[in-house]
Amino acid sequence: MQKNNNKLRSLLILGGWTTLLLASLVQGAEIRSPDRKIVFSIDVSAGGVPTYSVWYREEPVVGESRLGLRFAEHLGLDAGLRVTAERIRNEDTKWDQPWGERREVRDFYNELLVTFESTDDTPRHFNVRVRVHNDGVGFRYEVPAQDYYDDLRIVDELTEFRLPLDATAWWIPAYSWNRHEFIYRETPIGDAALANTPMTVRLANGTHVSVHEAALVDYAGYVLDQRRAGVFQTNLTPWSDGIRVNTQTPFETPWRTLQISPNAVGLLNSSLILNLNEPNALGDVSWVEPGKYVGIWWAMHLGLKTWGSGDTHGATTAAAKRYIDFAADNGFDGVLIEGWNTGWDGDWFNNGSIFSFTEPYPDFDIRAVADHARSRGTRLIGHHETSGHISNYEAQMQDAFDLYESVGVRQVKTGYVADGGDLRRVDADGNTHHEWHDGQFAVDHFERVLKEAAKRRISINTHEPVKATGLRRTYPNWISREGARGQEYNAAWAVPNPPDHAVTLAYTRMLGGPMDYTPGIFDLLHQGPESEFRVQSTLMHQLALYVVLYSPIQMAADLPENYAKFPDAFQFIRDVPTDWDESVAVAGEVGDYVVFARKERGGEDWYLGAISDEQARALRVPLTFLTPGQDYIATIYRDGDNADWVTNPYDYVIEERELDNGRLLQLALAAGGGVAIRFRPGPGKEQ
Ligand code: NOJ
Ligand code: CA
Numbered sequence: 001m002q003k004n005n006n007k008l009r010s011l012l013i014l015g016g017w018t019t020l021l022l023a024s025l026v027q028g029a030e031i032r033s034p035d036r037k038i039v040f041s042i043d044v045s046a047g048g049v050p051t052y053s054v055w056y057r058e059e060p061v062v063g064e065s066r067l068g069l070r071f072a073e074h075l076g077l078d079a080g081l082r083v084t085a086e087r088i089r090n091e092d093t094k095w096d097q098p099w100g101e102r103r104e105v106r107d108f109y110n111e112l113l114v115t116f117e118s119t120d121d122t123p124r125h126f127n128v129r130v131r132v133h134n135d136g137v138g139f140r141y142e143v144p145a146q147d148y149y150d151d152l153r154i155v156d157e158l159t160e161f162r163l164p165l166d167a168t169a170w171w172i173p174a175y176s177w178n179r180h181e182f183i184y185r186e187t188p189i190g191d192a193a194l195a196n197t198p199m200t201v202r203l204a205n206g207t208h209v210s211v212h213e214a215a216l217v218d219y220a221g222y223v224l225d226q227r228r229a230g231v232f233q234t235n236l237t238p239w240s241d242g243i244r245v246n247t248q249t250p251f252e253t254p255w256r257t258l259q260i261s262p263n264a265v266g267l268l269n270s271s272l273i274l275n276l277n278e279p280n281a282l283g284d285v286s287w288v289e290p291g292k293y294v295g296i297w298w299a300m301h302l303g304l305k306t307w308g309s310g311d312t313h314g315a316t317t318a319a320a321k322r323y324i325d326f327a328a329d330n331g332f333d334g335v336l337i338e339g340w341n342t343g344w345d346g347d348w349f350n351n352g353s354i355f356s357f358t359e360p361y362p363d364f365d366i367r368a369v370a371d372h373a374r375s376r377g378t379r380l381i382g383h384h385e386t387s388g389h390i391s392n393y394e395a396q397m398q399d400a401f402d403l404y405e406s407v408g409v410r411q412v413k414t415g416y417v418a419d420g421g422d423l424r425r426v427d428a429d430g431n432t433h434h435e436w437h438d439g440q441f442a443v444d445h446f447e448r449v450l451k452e453a454a455k456r457r458i459s460i461n462t463h464e465p466v467k468a469t470g471l472r473r474t475y476p477n478w479i480s481r482e483g484a485r486g487q488e489y490n491a492a493w494a495v496p497n498p499p500d501h502a503v504t505l506a507y508t509r510m511l512g513g514p515m516d517y518t519p520g521i522f523d524l525l526h527q528g529p530e531s532e533f534r535v536q537s538t539l540m541h542q543l544a545l546y547v548v549l550y551s552p553i554q555m556a557a558d559l560p561e562n563y564a565k566f567p568d569a570f571q572f573i574r575d576v577p578t579d580w581d582e583s584v585a586v587a588g589e590v591g592d593y594v595v596f597a598r599k600e601r602g603g604e605d606w607y608l609g610a611i612s613d614e615q616a617r618a619l620r621v622p623l624t625f626l627t628p629g630q631d632y633i634a635t636i637y638r639d640g641d642n643a644d645w646v647t648n649p650y651d652y653v654i655e656e657r658e659l660d661n662g663r664l665l666q667l668a669l670a671a672g673g674g675v676a677i678r679f680r681p682g683p684g685k686e687q
Contacts, residue, residue, distance in 0.1 A: 029086045031112035033132045038260055040132050040139070042067075042114050048080040050116055050128070053162075054137060056207055056260050060164065065231070067128060068158035069141060069253075072243060074149060077116070077126050077141075078158050084125070085115040095279065098476050099290045099552045101583040103601065107275045109133040124148045131255075135270035138214055138255035145250045154245035157222065159234040159256055161211055163189055166204040170508050170590055171195035172484075174223035174235075177419040179437050179464055181485045183497070184504040186591055194235070195224040196438075197467065198511045200267070200590055208264050208590070210511050214255040214276035216469040217447065220245050221438030222256075237439040240425075245440050254469060264507060268585035268594070273470035273512065285476040287457040289410055290552035290579040291333030293381055296323055297518075298557050300338065301491035302526055307339030307348060307385075309361050315340040320369040320380075326560040328376035330574055335373060336381040336413055336555070340364040344385075349417055352389025352424060357400035370407035382409045388418020388464075390435075390445050391426040397452055405456035411479065411553070412453065413516075416442075416464035438466050450475045461516050461553060468512030480516040480551045484509040487518040487557055490535045492527060499536045499645055499672035500591050500613030506548055507590040518557040519545035520573055522566055524649045537611075538649045539569055540639045541674030546576045547609025548596050548674075554578045568654050572637050572676050576607055584625045593617060593669065597625045606632070606679040612669035616644070619667040626661035631682035634659045638668065638675045645672025658682060 028043035039055040045064070054062040068078030089111045094104050112130045117123070127142040141157075143149060167189040172182040174196045185192075189201060198212035211224060211232070225235035234256065236244035255276040261267050296314045299305040305314030315337050327335045343355030360366050370380040382404045386393040393400075404412060416423065416437060423435040423442055435441040446466055453460050454477050463482040472478045484505055490496045502517070509515060520542055524535040535542070546554055556563065556573050563570040579601040586608075588594035595610040606626060610619065626632055633656060640651030649672070659665065659679065667675050 028083060029112060029114060031088065031110050031130055031132050033134045034090070034092075034108055034110060035134045037134070038132050038137060040112070040130050040137050042112070042128060042130065044081060044083060044116075048082060048119055049078065050081055052139070054258060054260075057262070059205055059207070061203070061207065061209060061260060062258065063162035063164075065160035065162045066158045069126075069143070069154060070156040070158065072153035072155050074152060075118075075120075075122055075124065077124065077143070080119050081116040082119050083114055084117045087113040089113075097274075097473070098280070098285050098288060099579050099601075101550045101580050101598065103581045105271045105274060109275070122148055131276065133272055133275065135261065135266070136257060136259035136272040138257045138272065138276040140253045140255045142252040143249050149249045151248045153243045154236065154247065155243060157234045157236050157244070157253070161224070161232045161258075163201060163209075163230050163232065164203055165190055165230040168202045169195070170200040170504060175420060179420045180467065180483045180509070181489070183485060183501060184508055184591070190226070190229055192224065193226055195226075195232075197222070197224060198508055199224055200508050200511070202264075202590060206262065208261045208267050210259040210267050212257045212259070212273065212469070212512060214257050214273045214470045215278065215474075216254045216443055216466065216471070218247070218440065218444055219254055220440045221443065221467050223438075237436045239439055239441060240433040240435055259511065264590045265585040265588050265594075267507060267511060268588075268596070270511070274473050277470040277473040279473065280476055281474050282454050282476060287410065288459050288476050288479060289333065290479070292554050292556060292573070292578060293334035293336055294323055294327050294332050294556050294560070295336030295338065295381070296320065297336055297338055297555075298491070298521070298559055301488050301493065303492045307344040309345055309363070313339065313361065313363060315361065316363045317365045317368055320364070321372050323560070324369070324373045324376055324378060327378045332378060332556065334379045334381040334411060336383060337369070338383045338385070340366065340383070348385070349387060352387035352418070353392050355386065355389070355392060357384055357393065357396045358403050366403075367407055370409065374408055379411070380407065380409050382412035383415070384412055385415040385417065388416050388422055389424040390442070391424060394445070394448070397449065401452055401456050401458060404458060409458065411459045411461065413461045413463060414449065416462070418464070437464060442466050450478055453477055463516070468514070470513055472513055480514045480553050482516050483512070484515060486516070487521060490521060492533050496532070496534060496536050498614070502537075502541075502545055502549060503594055503611055503613050504591045506588070506594045510549060514551040515549055516551055516553065516555070517545065517549045518555040519549065520556040520558055522558045522569070523562040536645055536672055538639050538643050538645050538652070538670050538673040539566065540637055540643070540652050540676060541611050541645070541672060543569060543572045543637050543676035544609035544611045544674030546573065547598055547607045547676060548594055548611055550583065552578050569637060569652065572678065575678055576676075577601065577603075586621055586625065587619065593619070595619065595621055595667075599625075604681045608677040608679070609674065610667055610669060611674040612672065614671050616671045616673065617669050619669065621665045621667055623659060623661050623663050623665055626659070626679060628661050630660065632659050632679040633682045635678045635680075636675065637677070639670035639673040641668075643670035643673055645670065
């Protein structure tokens with residue numbers, strides 16, 4: 001890749017906009033990150049085709065790659081173009097998250113706005129806005145209102161990512177039946193065919209890159225389509241009629257993002273995705289409550305109870321009160337109850353059209369349950385499983401949220417169990433169409449749900465969602481989501497998650513935002529020691545997940561009776577917060593291991609979580625994140641010397657040590673193991 005040194009380079013002027021009118025003198029421009037390590041250059045190649053490339057530390061990350069949009073009935077914005085203006089600007093601000101992995105986020109970038117105009121007889125124009133942060137880049141198309149374009153049907157986005165072929169990729173397949181719930185594949189990048197994002201890439205020189213998008217609003221989520229070796233095109237998830245996006249000018253696309261870091265943990269410490277989203281649109285969101293919950297849930301996944309009615313019905317008033325008492329006794333904030341509403345009987349996967357979201361089964365008294373929860377200082381968490389029938393849900397959505405609001409519910413878990421491409425949309429003529437979870441129809445639906453819920457001060461935890469692109473910043477009531485293979489696969493009905501699964505999630509799915517993984521299974525051998533259906537981790541790994549896999553709501557997923565068997569280990573789940581002032585990914589490698597430290601919101605305690613894949617490993621972790629000069633009492637929950645997820649998952653040690661930030665902590669993680677630590681300030685503080 002040859003950098004074009006003849007063209008006029010963009011100038012960075014501190015503060016305000018600088019406009020350069022370039023006429024035909026200049027083809028393109030480049031912009032650097034504030035630390036000057038990332039370079040984004042934009043150009044127009046032969047035929048007036050817009051292109052860009054990205055460099056990191058003087059080495060190519062994205063080779064010359066195409067930009068552009070094509071429409072069904074209009075001339076495209078893909079060739080016959082020239083650059084007519086560039087504006088440069090920079091920004092260095094801070095903003096606070098109402099809840100999050102850190103309180104304060106720095107938004108620090110240089111921005112380039114490039115205007116392209118057509119050179120043919122049909123005048124039309126658009127902008128590409130580029131923001132280059134120290135932790136990566138985002139760029140998007142902006143198509144202003146103009147004579148030629150009004151209503152538009154996008155049939156193709158031509159954005160490419162030309163990535164080096166000697167790279168390794170971690171990815172899951174797209175356009176497949178199981179949505180985002182696949183085990184990650186680690187392959188040479190050339191083998192990543194149709195891949196969902198975020199896709200994580202390690203270049204031969206050790207640079208790590210995550211390819212994703214931010215602020216997916218009223219548009220289609222894209223899939224990485226490797227059409228030529230190493231060249232991935234943004235394949236926009238289509239509607240059932242083949243059109244990718246229905247829109248009108250003015251519009252802007254989501255940001256196409258590349259998080260870039262010299263090492264694996266740098267990706268985990270990036271705030272790029274959040275920074276590229278719009279600020280909170282909901283105003284006062286003090287009603288959005290992070291916290292921990294239990295639920296009438298795992299028993300169904302184990303096959304001990306059913307969502308449907310009858311003798312095995314899980315969601316009875318009596319059972320709900322037992323769970324509520326358990327929650328209250330142990331300091332949990334909520335109790336999720338699934339299967340309380342009619343529609344679950346028979347084959348609920350295919351029953352989407354008959355779910356009622358307001359009618360309880362006769363053995364469930366929703367008001368009595370909600371009142372009992374509030375009287376015990378906890379709350380009922382609502383549940384809306386749609387089985388992918390969005391039209392049935394939307395027809396009842398107002399009433400459904402009204403009911404929950406009236407009984408004091410503050411959080412609803414929604415569900416969209418349906419094969420990929422099989423969300424049901426019934427049009428005005430009564431015809432049923434089948435849509436994707438990442439298509440524009442679903443994207444718009446999820447936004448409608450958030451807005452309806454927000455009117456009633458309700459937060460949403462979406463299962464089988466669209467991919468996470470940082471919209472929690474704009475809608476802080478989008479409190480969590482699934483969107484990957486969760487703990488549920490470790491139940492009685494699926495191939496369990498392999499020991500490296502959660503480690504890999506940390507470097508892939510989690511880069512999009514919080515995940516409701518539902519950690520904390522203590523009965524690791526629930527089908528007996530000989531069964532293949534088991535949890536492929538040690539008990540300590542389950543504890544560490546609360547720190548490693550960030551979510552402002554965390555479930556203690558197991559049955560209360562299983563926590564009673566290990567009260568000392570359960571203490572960690574009782575103690576661990578879910579809302580943080582600061583988070584630091586301390587060490588790790590993609591798919592191998594990860595060490596996270598997080599400081600509780602509004603307090604002085606730090607927590608550390610470390611998990612390993614199928615390998616046992618010894619780590620030396622610097623405690624530099626702790627406050628200098630402060631002594632800490634560390635309660636360490638670690639794998640025992642003979643722990644191993646296969647042979648000895650319950651061998652663990654809980655011990656206390658005095659530690660401070662000058663120490664190098666030795667951690668021994670078993671195969672499939674983990675370590676969880678709570679650091680409390682001790683008496684000693686230097687003056
Ligand atoms: C799939 C969700 O991921 C799971 O948590 C839930 O229990 C079932 N759907 C039923 O809604
Ligand atoms: Ca699921």
